[in-house]
Amino acid sequence: MKQIINTLDLFLRQSWISLGAIILVFVFFQWVIFSELAFYLEFNDPKWHDYVKTLSITLNSIISFFVAIYISGGFVRLQQSYLWRSHPKYRMNLIVSLILAATIVGIFQSYSLFVAGWSWYMSLLAPICIILLSSHALAGGHLVMKIILPISPYIIFQLKTFSVSYDFILLLLLTITLISVYLLQGYKVHNNKKYHFLTGDFKQIMNNPTLKNMNNNAADLFSKFGVELKPNDLTTAIIHPIGRFGIPAWWTTILMLILSYIIDQEKLSIAVFGTLILAVMLMGVSAQIQLLSQKTKPAIHVFAKNQHSQLKRSILKVVDRQVLLQTSLYLIIVNIVSFLVLDTNAPELFNRAAITVCLVAIAFLPVMQRLNWFKVNVKLLFIMLSYATICFVFVRWHFYHLWQELLSLPVFLTLFSLVAIRLFSTYLWKRQSIEIFMRAYG
Amino acid sequence: MMNQSNIQNTHQPVIEINNIQKSYKDTKVLDDLTIQIEAGQIIGLVGRNGAGKTTLIESIMGLREIETGDIQIWQKTLGDLSQDQKEQIGFVPQDSIGFEWMRVGQYLDYFGKFFAGWDKEYSKQLTQRWQLNSKSRIADLSGGQQQILQVIQALSIKPNLLILDEPVAHLDPNMRRQFLSALVEMTCELGTTVLFSTHIISDLERVASHIALLNHGKIEHFYALEDLKAHTASLLFEKEIPEARKFDNLINWQSINNGNKAVIAGPNGPTVSEIEKQLGISIQSQPLSLEDWYLEVTNETNY
Numbered sequence: 001m002k003q004i005i006n007t008l009d010l011f012l013r014q015s016w017i018s019l020g021a022i023i024l025v026f027v028f029f030q031w032v033i034f035s036e037l038a039f040y041l042e043f044n045d046p047k048w049h050d051y052v053k054t055l056s057i058t059l060n061s062i063i064s065f066f067v068a069i070y071i072s073g074g075f076v077r078l079q080q081s082y083l084w085r086s087h088p089k090y091r092m093n094l095i096v097s098l099i100l101a102a103t104i105v106g107i108f109q110s111y112s113l114f115v116a117g118w119s120w121y122m123s124l125l126a127p128i129c130i131i132l133l134s135s136h137a138l139a140g141g142h143l144v145m146k147i148i149l150p151i152s153p154y155i156i157f158q159l160k161t162f163s164v165s166y167d168f169i170l171l172l173l174l175t176i177t178l179i180s181v182y183l184l185q186g187y188k189v190h191n192n193k194k195y196h197f198l199t200g201d202f203k204q205i206m207n208n209p210t211l212k213n214m215n216n217n218a219a220d221l222f223s224k225f226g227v228e229l230k231p232n233d234l235t236t237a238i239i240h241p242i243g244r245f246g247i248p249a250w251w252t253t254i255l256m257l258i259l260s261y262i263i264d265q266e267k268l269s270i271a272v273f274g275t276l277i278l279a280v281m282l283m284g285v286s287a288q289i290q291l292l293s294q295k296t297k298p299a300i301h302v303f304a305k306n307q308h309s310q311l312k313r314s315i316l317k318v319v320d321r322q323v324l325l326q327t328s329l330y331l332i333i334v335n336i337v338s339f340l341v342l343d344t345n346a347p348e349l350f351n352r353a354a355i356t357v358c359l360v361a362i363a364f365l366p367v368m369q370r371l372n373w374f375k376v377n378v379k380l381l382f383i384m385l386s387y388a389t390i391c392f393v394f395v396r397w398h399f400y401h402l403w404q405e406l407l408s409l410p411v412f413l414t415l416f417s418l419v420a421i422r423l424f425s426t427y428l429w430k431r432q433s434i435e436i437f438m439r440a441y442g
Numbered sequence: 443m444m445n446q447s448n449i450q451n452t453h454q455p456v457i458e459i460n461n462i463q464k465s466y467k468d469t470k471v472l473d474d475l476t477i478q479i480e481a482g483q484i485i486g487l488v489g490r491n492g493a494g495k496t497t498l499i500e501s502i503m504g505l506r507e508i509e510t511g512d513i514q515i516w517q518k519t520l521g522d523l524s525q526d527q528k529e530q531i532g533f534v535p536q537d538s539i540g541f542e543w544m545r546v547g548q549y550l551d552y553f554g555k556f557f558a559g560w561d562k563e564y565s566k567q568l569t570q571r572w573q574l575n576s577k578s579r580i581a582d583l584s585g586g587q588q589q590i591l592q593v594i595q596a597l598s599i600k601p602n603l604l605i606l607d608e609p610v611a612h613l614d615p616n617m618r619r620q621f622l623s624a625l626v627e628m629t630c631e632l633g634t635t636v637l638f639s640t641h642i643i644s645d646l647e648r649v650a651s652h653i654a655l656l657n658h659g660k661i662e663h664f665y666a667l668e669d670l671k672a673h674t675a676s677l678l679f680e681k682e683i684p685e686a687r688k689f690d691n692l693i694n695w696q697s698i699n700n701g702n703k704a705v706i707a708g709p710n711g712p713t714v715s716e717i718e719k720q721l722g723i724s725i726q727s728q729p730l731s732l733e734d735w736y737l738e739v740t741n742e743t744n745y
Contacts, residue, residue, distance in 0.1 A: 003555055010552065014543045080540045082533055083556060086504050089525065090556050 007097035011074035022066050026108075029059040033112045049117060056116035057126065060109045061153065064127050068134030068150075071101045076139050095185050098139075102131035122170055129153065129177040136180060149180050455517070456481050456603055456635045457502060462511030463659075464497055471497045472508070473659030479637060479652075484629055486646035487639040489656035490740060495639040496536055498656065499607045502637070503533055515603065529557045532601030534609045539580060539588040546583070547576030550595055557599040565598035572620065586612040593621060597628060604628070606638035610645060618642070622649050643733040653732070655739060663739060667732075674735050675714050677704045678726040689717065694738055705730070705738050 012019060033056045040048040075098050083090035106128035113123035130153045140146035156172050457479040464472040471494040479485055489495050500506040502513055504520040512519060516527060541549055546569065554560035569576055572590050580588060589612045596604060604625075610618045626649055628634050640646065646653055646667070653670060655663040680701040689712060694705035706712075712720065714727045730738070 003552075006552055006555070010544065010548075077540060077543075081553070082503060082505055082535055083553070086520070086531075086533075087528060087556060093556075 003093055004097050004100060007078070007093055008101055010078065011071050011097065011101055014070075014074045014077065019070065022063075022070055025066060026063050029063050030112050033059055033116060037116055053117050056113050057118070057157075060113060060127055061130050063109060064105070064130035065134045065137075065150070067105050068102075068131045069138060071098060071105075071131070072135035072138040075135065079139070091185060095181065098135065098184075099132065099181065102128045102135075105131060119166070122166060125170060125174060126153075129173045132177050133173075133180055136184070139184060141183070141186075145180075145183065149176070152176055454481050455479065456483075456515065457637070458514040458517070459498075459502070460511050460513075462501065462508045462513060464494070464501060464506065464508050470659050472501070475511070475656075475660050477654060477661045477664060479635060481635050482629065482633050482651075484625070484636040484649055484651045485638070486650035486653045487637060487656060488641070488643065488646070488653065488736060489639075493656045494659060495656055496607055499605055499637070499639060500535075502605060503531075526558060529559065529599065530602040532596035532599050532604040534589075534592045534596045534606040536607040536611075538585070539592055542579065542581035544580050545576065546574050546578050546580065546591060549580060549591065550576075550598065553595055554598060559600045561598050561600050564600070565594055568594045568597060568624065571624075572617065584612075586614065586617060589613060590617060590621070593624075597624060600628075600632060601634055602632065604634050604636045604638075606636070608639050608641070610640060610642060618645065625649055643731075643736050647732050655736070657740060670732075670735065671729070673706065673713055674730045675706055675727045676730055676734075677706065677714065677717070678702075679704060683721060683723075694741075 033052070036048075036052050036055055040052050075094055078084075078094055081090070084094070085091075106124065109127040110120075110123040113126070114120055118126075133152055134150045136145055136149035138146075140149060153173060156169055156176070159169055159172075160166070455478050457477075459475060459477045461474050461476055462472055463470065463474060475498065487495050487498070497506060501508050502515070515523060515531070518527070520528075539549075544552070550565050550569070551562075554562065554565060566576075572594065574583070574587060574591060574594070580591070583591065589609065593606070593609055596606065610621060613621060622645060625636060629636060650667055652664065652666050654661050678701055682702060689706060692704055692706050694703075696703050706714075706717070714725065718725050
């Protein structure tokens, strides 16, 4: 038991400021739920009660997602030890600690769900399940699992459209969570985790036509195109694996398209949760972006000589360019899909959802690259609060179609700030000593 | 082909590897590899870059799956080993340590507690001896210091079997010397069996009892160090002697200005004095260092 407490301690201690940011988001969302609940109690409007119930589960899901990313970050880091594969006690210790961490946070979350009108077992178990399933975004052993398991709660909740009871939904959620935990303990992680980015070719796909290989191959095509345009550009060579970053968005679009056909009445819900799908995937690929760290370090020593600062800036510029390119491509595709397939209101909603997520993605990029020094963590704090605000406004808009709220000054300022922060960090990045830079990337 | 030394060892086998194979895509890294390591031996595993040393070590540790053959530790497969037995195996991987947010003391305490034989006092001693501050963050340590931290962790569990993958690659000569003396202390005190891979051949001469050379996916040479030294020399023949070319341990023969130079390496043939006796002549000879032996046996142009 003492060792499990030690592991929990390590999960929490990995970044104090990120933890502080999550606690602030947690407090903010809970405050939103309780303030809306107080409003309902004052007027006792049944329609408002439904709204509070949905709001409480949605906001708690977002909290669960952030908590899962943080906790599973610690889990994945400890999983890199060779003991994960050779020492059953160590493996069990990590799994139990992850479940315990999810349970503790779930208990804290359950109170607001319970007072919002959910049954006690739903209030207690749903957040725990969502945390454990979302943790697969980082800790999942397979790319498909990294995507499907974190979004599964949102898909399961859509069963309500078919008049499925919440008890059955919870049962399904529990079953999938148990399976996911079982899968988690079976993952075989090499202690030297190697990411093979540009390995997919036509022959490989023909021999093994998996989603992963097709994804790799599509990334290859993007990268080759970039390298051919600028064959001697070191920065392009360094960041070209990020081409893969945009590829999962294409698969998401296909998934959203299929869902739109299946659940005809819930297009708006799909649009809202579609944003979360993309966010989950962005987090999922964060580990892969770490490849930059391995390439940047030797490149700086070998190529940059005295121009470290310039190289760093140019790397970030190319990263930005790539992210903007990929997210723009995603927006175009979503537009085409929504124009051709969905009704007239949905494209607007899709656009705004996609723009929100893309901006958050751009702002999140330094975090994904594990630039863990103080300034970035403060930025993370600000970004997460902004994200919380956006989600809150977005949910209100979804239920009451308060279009004017999206055009209000605070939302506009929030979105503008996200872009400004990202651009500031790229183009006005202060010169850092090479040691700090290397540590940040290593 | 594997050449086994004639050394008589009465100890029980600790690691038995029989005919294992491992490939990466089309490349066979381990090809029908067989070796037996006995209790108390200190084996230095050498080989070229990419020869498969890390793959072999990780296969022994169960970190990589082999395609055919079997690996046994203390006469059991890794899966059949009891928890107690697993905790008697110390391991230092080649990779960087990770866990950069942890502190040195915290790292040692946390991972040490997963091993029954963890000696906290000894880990403190080693930490002080190697001048690591237990309050330092791992992220702030140099590559060599991070490596030594992993070594401290492996030694402090007082293992019966210690497996190290290039443990001294990032260490300066002083640290290397200290590490090797700690290794010798441990084997003398506990009779620990040690398998370590290295590219620094001179270190082997200081500590290893045996040397294993991995080449072409096989253990091509596996000798007791004393035997190897006794049977390794550079010989100078004033004239061509056809009989001299027939010795099994002859690995190089070349004509030079004042005669012919031959290199014998390995206990699978006669010593210098035995050659002199057989040929009935006196031969000028020079002993070869272990590094020269390594260069000779890994030189593809030799016959």
